Amino acid sequence: MxxxxxxxxxxxxxxxxxxxxxxxxxxxxxxxxxxxxxxxxxxxxxxxxxxxxxxxxxxxxxxxxxxxxxxxxxxxxxxxxxxxxxxxxxxxxxxDPAGSFTTAAAMVACVERTLKTKKQRQLKDVSIAVFGATGVVGYCAAVIAAMEGASVKIVGHDGRERVAKRAEEMKHRFGVDVEPVDGSSAEKNTAIVGDVEVILAAAKAGVQVLSADQLKAASKLLVAADVNAVPPMGLEGIDVMADEQEIAGTRALGIGALAIGPMKSKTEYGLLKRMIEAEEPQALDFRDAFQLARTLVQ
Known part of the structure; x- marks a missing residue:
C-alpha cells in the first residue's frame, strides 16, 4: 500500500x-x-x-x-x-487564513503583470494605496508590495491609529516601511488616491471605498484592483469580471474580483500540490504564494 x-x-x-x-x-x-x-x-x-x-x-x-x-x-x-x-x-x-495569503498574492501578481505589459512599469517604481489593510488580504497585499519595493500607503477608514499599529507591526515582522494614512472621509480618500499610481481595494465585502468620481480624479492612476465581489463593489466602475479593462473616465486599467479569483484558486491548489510532490518538507506562507502567483498570471 x-x-x-x-x-x-x-x-x-x-x-x-x-x-x-x-x-x-x-x-x-x-x-x-x-x-x-x-x-x-x-x-x-x-x-x-x-x-x-x-x-x-x-x-x-x-x-x-x-x-x-x-x-x-x-x-x-x-x-x-x-x-x-x-x-x-x-x-x-x-x-492561508480565510484564503487571504493566496488572494493577496494573486491580486498583487495581477497588478504587477498589468503594470509590466500595459504600462511598462514595475512594482518597485510605483506608489500604492491599500484600502482594507487592517484585514487579512489587505495586510498581506501591503507587505508583498512593500517587499517588492513599492511605496505603500495603508489607508485607515476610521483614522490613522489602527493602521499606524499595523505599519509598526509590518516593520517589526518583515522589515518593510509603509505609510499609515487617515482615510476617514471622502475628501481625505480623494486626496490619497490623487497621489498614487495603484489602488488595491481589500475592504469589507459590500462596502464601497471609492466612487467613480474619485477614481476619475486620480490623475496619476495606472491600475486599480478590487477583491470585493459583493455589491456594491469596493471600487465603483470596476466590474467583477474586469481584467485590464479601462476604467471609465480615466486612462487606468481595472482588475475585478472574478479576474483575481481564478488566480487565487490556482495559487492555493499549486501550493498544496507542491507539498504533495515535495522531496523535502516545505513551510509556505504568502511570500511563497506570491512567487507562484506571479508565474501563473503570465
Whole structure:
C-alpha cells in the first residue's frame, strides 16, 4: 500500500473552511482532518503528534495547514510549528487564513503583470494605496508590495491609529516601511488616491471605498484592483469580471474580483500540490504564494 498524503487542517475558529478542504482533496491529499478552536499554545503538541507518528522519511507525506481569519496569528502558528519540529522528524507546513495569503498574492501578481505589459512599469517604481489593510488580504497585499519595493500607503477608514499599529507591526515582522494614512472621509480618500499610481481595494465585502468620481480624479492612476465581489463593489466602475479593462473616465486599467479569483484558486491548489510532490518538507506562507502567483498570471 502506498504511503498516504495526510493533511491536518487547523483553525482557531469553530469550523475549518470547506473551500480549503475541497482544494486540498482536489490537489491530491488522501485524507484531510479538521481541528477546530485550536489555540496558539496547542500547536507544539499537535505538530509533534503529527511528526512522531511516522518515520522520518514519511515526514514529507504529512502536512499541517493553518486557517482562520487572522494573518498575524496564522504566521505565529507557522513559527510555532517550525519550532515544534525535531529533526530528522518533520512535516510540511502551510497557512492561508480565510484564503487571504493566496488572494493577496494573486491580486498583487495581477497588478504587477498589468503594470509590466500595459504600462511598462514595475512594482518597485510605483506608489500604492491599500484600502482594507487592517484585514487579512489587505495586510498581506501591503507587505508583498512593500517587499517588492513599492511605496505603500495603508489607508485607515476610521483614522490613522489602527493602521499606524499595523505599519509598526509590518516593520517589526518583515522589515518593510509603509505609510499609515487617515482615510476617514471622502475628501481625505480623494486626496490619497490623487497621489498614487495603484489602488488595491481589500475592504469589507459590500462596502464601497471609492466612487467613480474619485477614481476619475486620480490623475496619476495606472491600475486599480478590487477583491470585493459583493455589491456594491469596493471600487465603483470596476466590474467583477474586469481584467485590464479601462476604467471609465480615466486612462487606468481595472482588475475585478472574478479576474483575481481564478488566480487565487490556482495559487492555493499549486501550493498544496507542491507539498504533495515535495522531496523535502516545505513551510509556505504568502511570500511563497506570491512567487507562484506571479508565474501563473503570465
Amino acid at each position: 502506498a504511503d498516504k498524503n495526510i493533511l491536518h487542517m487547523l483553525t482557531p475558529h469553530k469550523h475549518v473552511s470547506p473551500f480549503d478542504v475541497n482544494m486540498a482533496l482536489d490537489a491530491g491529499y488522501d485524507s484531510v482532518t479538521p481541528y477546530e478552536e485550536v489555540e496558539l499554545d496547542e500547536i507544539t503538541d499537535l505538530v509533534q503528534d503529527v511528526i512522531f507518528s511516522r518515520p522520518p522519511h514519511l515526514g514529507v507525506k504529512s502536512a499541517v495547514f493553518f486557517g482562520g481569519d487572522d494573518a498575524v496569528l496564522a504566521l505565529d502558528m507557522i513559527e510555532a510549528a517550525k519550532k515544534a519540529l525535531v529533526p530528522p522528524f518533520g512535516c510540511n507546513i502551510m497557512a
